[in-house]
Amino acid sequence: MLKRWIRRSLPVLVLxxxxxxxxxxxxxxxxxxxxxxxxxxxxxxxxxATPAGRxxxxxxxxxxxxxxxxxxxxxxxxxAVKTTGRFHRTxxxxxxxxxxxxxxxxxxxxxxxxxxxxxDHSQQALSCKMSAEYDGFMATDKRWFCHVDDDNYLNPEAxxxxxxxxxxxxxxxxxxxxxxxxxxAHELLxxxxxxxxxxxxxxxxxxxxxxxxxxxxxAPWASGSRFEQTSATxxxxxxxxxxxxxxxxxxxxxxxxxxxxxxxxxxxxISHSSVPQQVTLSYGxxxxxxxxxxxxxxxxxxxxxxxxxxxHCTLYPFTSWCP
Numbered sequence: 001m002l003k004r005w006i007r008r009s010l011p012v013l014v015l016x017x018x019x020x021x022x023x024x025x026x027x028x029x030x031x032x033x034x035x036x037x038x039x040x041x042x043x044x045x046x047x048x049a050t051p052a053g054r055x056x057x058x059x060x061x062x063x064x065x066x067x068x069x070x071x072x073x074x075x076x077x078x079x080a081v082k083t084t085g086r087f088h089r090t091x092x093x094x095x096x097x098x099x100x101x102x103x104x105x106x107x108x109x110x111x112x113x114x115x116x117x118x119x120d121h122s123q124q125a126l127s128c129k130m131s132a133e134y135d136g137f138m139a140t141d142k143r144w145f146c147h148v149d150d151d152n153y154l155n156p157e158a159x160x161x162x163x164x165x166x167x168x169x170x171x172x173x174x175x176x177x178x179x180x181x182x183x184x185a186h187e188l189l190x191x192x193x194x195x196x197x198x199x200x201x202x203x204x205x206x207x208x209x210x211x212x213x214x215x216x217x218x219a220p221w222a223s224g225s226r227f228e229q230t231s232a233t234x235x236x237x238x239x240x241x242x243x244x245x246x247x248x249x250x251x252x253x254x255x256x257x258x259x260x261x262x263x264x265x266x267x268x269x270i271s272h273s274s275v276p277q278q279v280t281l282s283y284g285x286x287x288x289x290x291x292x293x294x295x296x297x298x299x300x301x302x303x304x305x306x307x308x309x310x311x312h313c314t315l316y317p318f319t320s321w322c323p
Contacts, residue, residue, distance in 0.1 A: 069143075069168040069169065071164070072143065072144075072160060072163055072164045072168065073160075074103060074156055074160050075142075076142055076143040076144060077142060077143070077144045077146055077159065077160070077163065077209075078136070078137045078140055078142040078144065078145050078146065079103060079146045079147075079148065079154065080133035080136065080137070080145070080146070080147050080148070081095065081100070081148055081149070081150055081152075082126075082129050082130070082133065082147065082148075082149055082150065082204070083149075083150035084119045084150075085119060086119075087150050091150040091151055092150050094306065094308055094309075095150060095152075095153075095308075097309075097321070098153065098308050098309060098311075098312040099153055099154050099155070099156065099308075099312065101319075102156055102316065103154075103156050113132060113136065115128060115129055115132040116128075117129050117132070123231060123232075123235065123236065123237045123238075124228065124231075126204075126237040126238040126239075127227060127228045127231035127232075127237060127238045127241060128228060129238065130147070130204075130227060130238035130239075130241070130242070131222070131224070131225070131227035131228055133145075133147055134215070134218075134222050134223070134227060135223065135224065137215065138215065138216075138219070138223065142212070143168060143211070143212045144163055144209055144210070144211060144212065145209065145210045145212070145215050146159065146207065146208070146209040146210075147204060147207060147208055147209075148207040148280060149204060149205055149207070149262075149282075151205070151263060151282050151283060151284060151306075152205075152206070152207055152262075152280045152281065152282050153280065153281040153282070153306075153308045153311055153312070154207065154279065154280050155276070155278060155279055155280070155281075155315065157315075158259065158276070158277055158278060158279045159209075159279050162174070162257070162259060162279055163209060166211065166255075168211070169211075169213055170211060170213065170214075171211060171213055171214040171217065171250070171252045172209070172210070172211040172214060172255060173202065173208070173209075173210055173211075173214060173242075173243075173246045173252060173253075173254050173255060174202070174208060174209050174254070174255040174257050175202020175203070175206060175207060175208025175209065175254065175255075175256075175257060175260050176202055176203065176206045176208075176256065176257055176258065176259075176260035176261070176262070177200055177201065177202060177203060177254070177256065178203035178205065178206070178262060178264050178265075182198040182199050182200050183198065183199065183200070183201060183236070183240060183243070184196060184197070184198050185197050185198075185199075185234040185235070185236055185240070185244065186234070186235070187233055187234050187248075188232070188233045188234070188235070197234070197244070197248055199243050199244055199247040199248050200243055200247060200253070200254045200256070201239055201240045201242060201243025201244070201247075201254070202239065202242070202243065202254060202260070203239055203262055203264065204237075204238060204239035205239075205262035205263060205264060205282065206260035206261055206262035206264075206280055206282065207260050207279070207280040208239070208242070208260070210242075210246075214246065214250070214252060217250055218242075218245050218246070218249075218250065220249075221245045221249055222242075222245055227241065230244070230245060257279070259277065259278050259279040259280075260279050260280045261278060261280055261281050261282050262280075262282045263282045263283055263284030263286070263291050266291070267281070267282065267283065267291050267292055267293045268291075268293070268294050270293045270294075272294070272295060272296070275293065275295060275311060275314070276314075276315060281293055281307075281308070281311065283305070283306040283307065283308070290305050292305065292306055292307045293307050293311070295307045295310050295311055295314070296310075297310035297311075297313060297314060298310065298313060298322070298323035299313075299323075
């Protein structure tokens with residue numbers, strides 16, 4: 001009786017087990033995925049790494065989205081002042097007393113860098129010093145490189161305002177040309193052949209600035225000894241070489257800005273009211289007369305021929321030595 005029941009029931013049991021296993025398999029394979037809350041990592045945090053070394057999260061830049069830069073600060077700007085020994089007690093002392101005192105944290109780390117370059121005003125000497133400035137900037141993590149000469153007054157607030165208006169990840173070369181047309185040079189090629197090249201350049205006597213991204217792209221022609229080599233191929237000094245690299249090697253156009261000033265222009269044309277907006281000012285002798293801005297203040301022209309002290313006390317009236 002039992003055997004007969006087993007023979008009749010066994011196919012049913014087998015079929016039932018098969019159906020149960022089949023249904024369970026279908027439920028497992030067709031089950032919808034579990035929902036997980038997606039939490040973005042905190043700002044600046046890196047995605048977690050799996051044991052296999054793969055990233056489980058994605059940085060926003062990997063998704064093609066724009067990661068906004070934090071607001072530009074004065075500490076993000078590398079400012080290099082080119083000078084030479086015979087001007088340390090005159091020009092440089094004046095700068096240290098005025099605008100450099102406001103930017104101690106980021107003017108070449110407020111240190112004098114002895115370059116070993118020649119002290120004359122030759123193409124080789126000037127390019128040697130610019131090479132040192134460029135390499136000094138590249139060794140930092142600052143976002144802008146700015147060059148000025150030792151006869152420039154630089155307004156830190158005006159400079160910050162100007163650079164803040166540019167895209168911080170852009171290729172920016174900004175300054176003021178000393179010519180009213182592009183300069184013409186003859187680039188030296190192999191076999192002593194030459195070719196004519198024309199480009200704009202920002203005169204170093206008025207100062208200029210380069211964005212980090214553009215400065216990095218200049219490295220094949222500007223880092224180490226390459227800057228002096230590039231200068232030699234066009235036989236022009238440092239500021240011309242910067243313009244040559246930017247415009248002819250990288251195809252980036254210079255941004256012409258009227259807020260930079262050198263002693264090569266008539267500084268009397270700068271209006272008194274516009275001085276706080278100017279990025280750089282200068283002074284120098286022209287036809288045996290002092291070429292400087294006409295700026296009234298507590299200092300006489302005899303006591304302050306450059307007008308730098310007068311400008312500084314107007315911008316920063318609570319400076320200890322101001323009247």
